[in-house]
Amino acid sequence: MKKTEFMDRLAQELHKKNIADAEEILQEYEEHFAMKMADGYIEEEIAARLGNPAALAAQFDEAEDAPKQKTGSRPLVVAGLSIADVFAALFFLLLAGFGIVLAAAALAFAAAAVCLLGGVSIQGLLPAMPYWCGAILALSLAALAVLFAVGCVYYASFLRQMMRSFGRFQHNALAGTSGETVLPPLPISPQFSAKAKRRLRTAALVSLALFAACFVLSYIVCALTAGSLEFWHAWGWFGN
């Protein structure tokens, strides 16, 4: 193959593969030919040692693919992300609000249990009942408080993981525009160690069972003590 044939075929292949700066590449091969010819090599030999033009173009194609590809323009991504942030912030705020409600419920159940066990009725908020009936009910409420607390821990972890996942998504979207390394996405599900997961599950199951058992038991005890299935009427909880 003569020099012109080699160069023509290389140019053709480079254009076919849409390689940027093909001129610059060709310039370098021109120079290679010039130097080799100055050293006394003949065109055919130089071309043969350079290799197959199509194979070389394929290697340039790979070299193009190798750098991390930039996706989208940065200003556009930044603008899109800021809009997404507003919605995400509202969404997270809403979810956090539900978390606060869960925590408040857990605290309220715990407080009611303590009051029943201690025999105090702050401003008559707790309806009147014999102490032992109240004590069993207090146990069921305490179990319910634990159940809600476990739910709270799960929920908080879920929310935290979701925020981290969103943060990672945002980081990757920005990294993509500047060709930085894209990190692996984070899972949304709560991440606990196996031990913590076991403990939480045990706490949830035990408290659920205890709540159910004590709740039923407290109803039976109340009904027997009051001598009426609708003991709340017997004790005049809702006025006579």
Add this chain to the structure above:
Amino acid sequence: MNPQYKKGVLELCVLSLLRKGDRYGYEISEYLSQRIDIADGTVYPLLRKLKADGLVTTYLQEESGGPPRKYYKLTQLGEDVYTMDRAEYLRFAGAVRELLKEDDEHEEN
């Protein structure tokens, strides 16, 4: 040899050469093809990949009696990558050499 593997090692060789000083494309091509059995032309795509990865930069320099030449220069990133990859390669090559030696001894026995 696996071409993919060879390419990685060739990159290391180019970085090693550029650490000694800036070179133009033809110099690098000659340096490699005299020592390693590759097609002369494959050095240029390799240089382009190194540039795209930010390991080398290029600049043009006037030469007496001729068009300006494109010189390749190692970047700081290139230097860091070279130091890391060199250590990794030497460890790997050393381990492979040991393994193959064991193979020899095994056959002798």
